[in-house]
Amino acid sequence: MAEVTLLRKVLYLLTRGSGQLSLNLLPKNPRTGEEISVILLRDGVSHRQVPASHIHTLTDDAASMDVSSSFPSVSDQDVLRMMFEADGVVVL
Numbered sequence: 001m002a003e004v005t006l007l008r009k010v011l012y013l014l015t016r017g018s019g020q021l022s023l024n025l026l027p028k029n030p031r032t033g034e035e036i037s038v039i040l041l042r043d044g045v046s047h048r049q050v051p052a053s054h055i056h057t058l059t060d061d062a063a064s065m066d067v068s069s070s071f072p073s074v075s076d077q078d079v080l081r082m083m084f085e086a087d088g089v090v091v092l
Contacts, residue, residue, distance in 0.1 A: 008034045011086035017043035025092055026051055039079055
């Protein structure tokens with residue numbers, strides 16, 4: 001019988017600006033079976049490099065701060081959907 005590997009989804013909401021403290025709290029190497037996603041909100045949209053593979057920027061916050069980002073943008077509704085789909089949500 002084949003072993004089933006469950007994927008644990010963890011969503012980080014990064015609300016703080018360019019300070020290293022919040023980035024240091026993000027896991028650098030996810031554990032096996034763990035998917036790490038980050039959404040940049042509020043002052044967090046100013047980040048240019050984030051140690052995660054799934055990174056998004058909240059569209060409204062980037063626009064209000066006049067910040068352009070190379071990360072894909074998401075709406076408020078997308079953020080809510082991602083929060084409900086995650087097994088854990090961490091706000092930094």
